[in-house]
Amino acid sequence: MADSPIRVTVWNENVHEQQEEDVRARYPDGIHGAVADGIAGLLGDAVQVRTATLQEPEHGLGQAVLDETDVLMWWGHVAHEEVDDAVVDRVQQAVLGGMGLVALHSAHLAKVLRRLLGTSCNLRWRNDGERELVWTVAPAHPIAAGVPHPIVIDAQEMYGEHFDIPAPDELVFVSSFAGGEVFRGGCCFERGAGRIFYFSPGDQDYPVYHHPDIRRVLANAVEWAAPRLRHTAAGSENAPAGWFEALHR
Amino acid sequence: MADSPIRVTVWNENVHEQQEEDVRARYPDGIHGAVADGIAGLLGDAVQVRTATLQEPEHGLGQAVLDETDVLMWWGHVAHEEVDDAVVDRVQQAVLGGMGLVALHSAHLAKVLRRLLGTSCNLRWRNDGERELVWTVAPAHPIAAGVPHPIVIDAQEMYGEHFDIPAPDELVFVSSFAGGEVFRGGCCFERGAGRIFYFSPGDQDYPVYHHPDIRRVLANAVEWAAPRLRHTAAGSENAPAGWFEALHR
Amino acid sequence: MADSPIRVTVWNENVHEQQEEDVRARYPDGIHGAVADGIAGLLGDAVQVRTATLQEPEHGLGQAVLDETDVLMWWGHVAHEEVDDAVVDRVQQAVLGGMGLVALHSAHLAKVLRRLLGTSCNLRWRNDGERELVWTVAPAHPIAAGVPHPIVIDAQEMYGEHFDIPAPDELVFVSSFAGGEVFRGGCCFERGAGRIFYFSPGDQDYPVYHHPDIRRVLANAVEWAAPRLRHTAAGSENAPAGWFEALHR
Amino acid sequence: MADSPIRVTVWNENVHEQQEEDVRARYPDGIHGAVADGIAGLLGDAVQVRTATLQEPEHGLGQAVLDETDVLMWWGHVAHEEVDDAVVDRVQQAVLGGMGLVALHSAHLAKVLRRLLGTSCNLRWRNDGERELVWTVAPAHPIAAGVPHPIVIDAQEMYGEHFDIPAPDELVFVSSFAGGEVFRGGCCFERGAGRIFYFSPGDQDYPVYHHPDIRRVLANAVEWAAPRLRHTAAGSENAPAGWFEALHR
Numbered sequence: 002m003a004d005s006p007i008r009v010t011v012w013n014e015n016v017h018e019q020q021e022e023d024v025r026a027r028y029p030d031g032i033h034g035a036v037a038d039g040i041a042g043l044l045g046d047a048v049q050v051r052t053a054t055l056q057e058p059e060h061g062l063g064q065a066v067l068d069e070t071d072v073l074m075w076w077g078h079v080a081h082e083e084v085d086d087a088v089v090d091r092v093q094q095a096v097l098g099g100m101g102l103v104a105l106h107s108a109h110l111a112k113v114l115r116r117l118l119g120t121s122c123n124l125r126w127r128n129d130g131e132r133e134l135v136w137t138v139a140p141a142h143p144i145a146a147g148v149p150h151p152i153v154i155d156a157q158e159m160y161g162e163h164f165d166i167p168a169p170d171e172l173v174f175v176s177s178f179a180g181g182e183v184f185r186g187g188c189c190f191e192r193g194a195g196r197i198f199y200f201s202p203g204d205q206d207y208p209v210y211h212h213p214d215i216r217r218v219l220a221n222a223v224e225w226a227a228p229r230l231r232h233t234a235a236g237s238e239n240a241p242a243g244w245f246e247a248l249h250r
Numbered sequence: 251m252a253d254s255p256i257r258v259t260v261w262n263e264n265v266h267e268q269q270e271e272d273v274r275a276r277y278p279d280g281i282h283g284a285v286a287d288g289i290a291g292l293l294g295d296a297v298q299v300r301t302a303t304l305q306e307p308e309h310g311l312g313q314a315v316l317d318e319t320d321v322l323m324w325w326g327h328v329a330h331e332e333v334d335d336a337v338v339d340r341v342q343q344a345v346l347g348g349m350g351l352v353a354l355h356s357a358h359l360a361k362v363l364r365r366l367l368g369t370s371c372n373l374r375w376r377n378d379g380e381r382e383l384v385w386t387v388a389p390a391h392p393i394a395a396g397v398p399h400p401i402v403i404d405a406q407e408m409y410g411e412h413f414d415i416p417a418p419d420e421l422v423f424v425s426s427f428a429g430g431e432v433f434r435g436g437c438c439f440e441r442g443a444g445r446i447f448y449f450s451p452g453d454q455d456y457p458v459y460h461h462p463d464i465r466r467v468l469a470n471a472v473e474w475a476a477p478r479l480r481h482t483a484a485g486s487e488n489a490p491a492g493w494f495e496a497l498h499r
Numbered sequence: 500m501a502d503s504p505i506r507v508t509v510w511n512e513n514v515h516e517q518q519e520e521d522v523r524a525r526y527p528d529g530i531h532g533a534v535a536d537g538i539a540g541l542l543g544d545a546v547q548v549r550t551a552t553l554q555e556p557e558h559g560l561g562q563a564v565l566d567e568t569d570v571l572m573w574w575g576h577v578a579h580e581e582v583d584d585a586v587v588d589r590v591q592q593a594v595l596g597g598m599g600l601v602a603l604h605s606a607h608l609a610k611v612l613r614r615l616l617g618t619s620c621n622l623r624w625r626n627d628g629e630r631e632l633v634w635t636v637a638p639a640h641p642i643a644a645g646v647p648h649p650i651v652i653d654a655q656e657m658y659g660e661h662f663d664i665p666a667p668d669e670l671v672f673v674s675s676f677a678g679g680e681v682f683r684g685g686c687c688f689e690r691g692a693g694r695i696f697y698f699s700p701g702d703q704d705y706p707v708y709h710h711p712d713i714r715r716v717l718a719n720a721v722e723w724a725a726p727r728l729r730h731t732a733a734g735s736e737n738a739p740a741g742w743f744e745a746l747h748r
Numbered sequence: 749m750a751d752s753p754i755r756v757t758v759w760n761e762n763v764h765e766q767q768e769e770d771v772r773a774r775y776p777d778g779i780h781g782a783v784a785d786g787i788a789g790l791l792g793d794a795v796q797v798r799t800a801t802l803q804e805p806e807h808g809l810g811q812a813v814l815d816e817t818d819v820l821m822w823w824g825h826v827a828h829e830e831v832d833d834a835v836v837d838r839v840q841q842a843v844l845g846g847m848g849l850v851a852l853h854s855a856h857l858a859k860v861l862r863r864l865l866g867t868s869c870n871l872r873w874r875n876d877g878e879r880e881l882v883w884t885v886a887p888a889h890p891i892a893a894g895v896p897h898p899i900v901i902d903a904q905e906m907y908g909e910h911f912d913i914p915a916p917d918e919l920v921f922v923s924s925f926a927g928g929e930v931f932r933g934g935c936c937f938e939r940g941a942g943r944i945f946y947f948s949p950g951d952q953d954y955p956v957y958h959h960p961d962i963r964r965v966l967a968n969a970v971e972w973a974a975p976r977l978r979h980t981a982a983g984s985e986n987a988p989a990g991w992f993e994a995l996h997r
Binding site for chain 1: 630632634635636637648649659660661662666669670673674675679680681683696
């Protein structure tokens with residue numbers, strides 16, 4: 002798969018942008034537009050990027066779209082509960098079958114992330130526009146390539162521990178905030194054949210998705226989460242004695 | 251909590267026992283009865299054991315029962331889909347809040363385990379009554395205390411890889427079968443405040459729950475999974491600046 | 500082993516205390532004395548605590564002492580290189596054989612910790628007497644029992660990422676500092692049959708080992724690291740075909 | 749680094765080949781020659797492969813060689829103790845600085861692997877020429893790409909649990925043997941900036957390194973272990989307050 006472009010779909014609930022003028026000013030093409038622009042700008046021909054939103058039929062995530070998506074990025078906040086369970090099922094199956102998933106900021110509570118992780122994914126928060134420092138704790142990890150240590154975000158919503166997730170398979174970034182809190186904000190998980198990256202920076206009230214280091218992390222995450230395999234997840238399979246010996250004849 | 255008995259509830263779908271005479275002969279008190287008997291026999295006053303089955307109201311798992319359960323053991327096979335989603339929700343929340351869960355054999359496909367792990371939990375299988383050897387790969391783990399290396403089970407259903415689970419937080423046992431397959435049959439997970447142990451030996455067609463080494467593993471698992479904490483899982487919480495400084499005044 | 504007291508040996512290089520009056524004033528019985536006092540005070544009859552220092556023959560860690568030690572606590576800083584390699588070998592073997600090890604603060608560079616972990620264990624540091632906040636990221640972990648979230652230490656040396664350790668088997672605490680840095684300051688490792696806990700708070704220039712919450716963490720760590728098994732580490736063993744069948748006759 | 753060839757050095761103690769005619773017949777160019785041939789054959793221009801042996805000055809692993817090596821493969825057995833400690837130090841530092849290491853079969857006891865992992869790395873063994881089945885437990889892992897499930901090796905030395913290693917960061921393969929034993933034979937570790945893969949199949953008494961599936965695993969391992977970063981491991985660094993703010997001016 003190395004030589005064909007990575008097919009990225011950036012999904013956004015796209016609600017704040019409809020309702021709040023300041024968000025629209027900050028993200029005139031929507032948060033999805035800014036994320037898509039960042040990735041396309043950094044990865045160029047190595048990606049094909051499209052967007053999808055809650056308001057579209059099947060939220061823009063019909064089976065055909067998922068079949069043609071290597072990495073799905075997900076931003077949601079106020080409308081998690083409006084996401085149809087059938088779509089959640091479909092996305093979960095796609096991830097188990099190998100599609101990458103990059104869950105952004107308030108998507109910690111997205112149905113599909115909670116479904117894949119099994120926990121509440123709750124956390125502490127405070128929206129005071131504090132400085133966030135994003136520290137790399139895994140310097141050789143490809144998602145941390147090319148970003149400073151720390152990344153400095155001048156103003157952000159605070160997300161703090163305890164963050165109720167399973168222990169991540171790899172912990173890449175830990176943030177601190179001006180108020181003193183820490184947060185495991187860059188976490189890798191593998192579920193089925195799919196890779197999942199959760200990345201906490203990014204809020205509708207701050208221009209975080211225009212920050213060049215954050216864009217670099219997102220581009221790295223796309224490359225990391227691109228499937229090694231794509232298949233429909235196997236069913237439970239009866240295996241008669243000696244089944245594998247026949248493979249080698 | 252060290253000094254009060256661990257309150258164990260052994261849950262069984264209890265279907266094979268109703269329908270198949272040979273299973274009833276093997277497990278006259280049901281699989282739940284055999285499991286409960288094994289634990290009570292080994293742990294004595296250190297546990298209080300009760301049972302619950304699918305056929306009871308709320309499957310015997312009302313909120314009051316869960317509130318009084320430290321460790322829930324779960325056996326299911328043909329009736330996974332008959333388990334009410336409201337009960338599954340309740341059990342998931344109890345685990346996240348600290349209740350231990352020991353999932354047995356074909357409970358790899360139990361709704362609640364798949365819900366907590368997020369993957370399909372599919373595997374390969376063959377029911378030919380083969381010898382299973384259960385090897386300890388974590389000799390210092392308390393669940394492996396006091397059992398031989400390997401445990402020998404003369405006849406069992408084969409469960410083989412690939413087993414579609416998240417990488418376990420701790421891998422304790424790996425089985426091999428006469429036909430050559432291997433299986434990660436003793437896996438620890440932590441989700442929220444709860445501990446989960448999946449243990450594959452045990453099938454309605456073989457007297458595995460009468461095997462003294464298997465009983466020892468189950469007793470060890472109960473002790474390991476007993477809660478360190480019991481609380482309702484926290485919601486997402488707003489935390490005004492300096493909130494924690496007040497804690498220390 | 501649950502009923503006999505945990506035998507704890509608190510080891511200290513004991514150099515700052517000899518050379519610096521302010522350290523002597525802060526720790527009149529040495530850092531080892533303060534640590535030992537804290538543990539004995541909290542755990543009472545459940546522990547037997549002794550101390551040992553660099554200046555004693557074999558640094559106070561002869562084979563007989565290690566054979567009678569369940570958990571070894573280790574504080575060192577300026578004299579790491581004066582620790583005899585034969586003693587390091589012996590401690591490493593004891594840990595692999597099941598003895599617990601609690602490595603404190605600047606012991607991140609102790610020969611024996613680097614030997615057991617295999618990496619440089621380097622980090623960033625700054626000694627400006629800053630506030631350290633110790634956040635729990637694993638609330639159900641027994642080492643975090645009974646301490647506030649966060650623990651507040653008014654003045655401490657800063658230890659910051661990147662901390663060059665293997666990914667810990669369990670991450671319990673992450674600290675933040677007034678200057679903005681974060682640090683994985685509470686890390687569990689298992690090596691052979693032994694459990695290792697590294698805990699960063701504690702410096703000769705601050706009274707951290709008199710802090711009640713820090714003492715609680717140390718007492719919890721002793722209980723956690725107490726051996727499940729004690730044995731001499733197995734050699735590589737020839738295993739003739741069918742060797743295990745004989746176990747069950 | 750993606751576009752320049754991966755520079756591989758295959759190291760072998762090269763002792764059996766000198767002393768035993770049957771080994772020489774099986775591996776006329778040495779085990780190192782067969783391994784190098786397999787990798788070069790599969791990866792072509794994507795690699796530059798050279799070999800080095802114990803008998804060369806500095807065992808063929810001078811600093812200049814390591815500086816020009818992206819992935820070091822290591823085979824040793826009877827001569828582990830003849831490897832100079834200065835070379836072991838140098839290889840360990842190179843791995844921590846980002847060089848990949850692929851440790852083969854009896855190299856489980858190589859000084860450098862034990863140094864990097866910190867444990868005894870002991871295991872059970874039996875040399876009866878038994879069938880080994882190599883099962884993939886992480887099907888989406890790149891090291892498992894393109895090999896059958898299971899790989900069948902008609903005759904091999906048995907390596908069995910307990911294998912005294914730290915819990916691997918990723919477990920890729922688990923083997924079973926005709927005699928019933930299991931073995932975690934494909935294990936990934938990360939130490940410092942370097943990736944380590946241990947792979948158990950391969951013995952001087954069997955033509956395992958001519959097996960096409962084993963060669964595929966080795967080629968995959970080279971690609972996986974190729975450095976994401978190359979640097980000399982950082983020392984402990986003093987960091988004055990606000991040091992990072994200057995990064996962003």
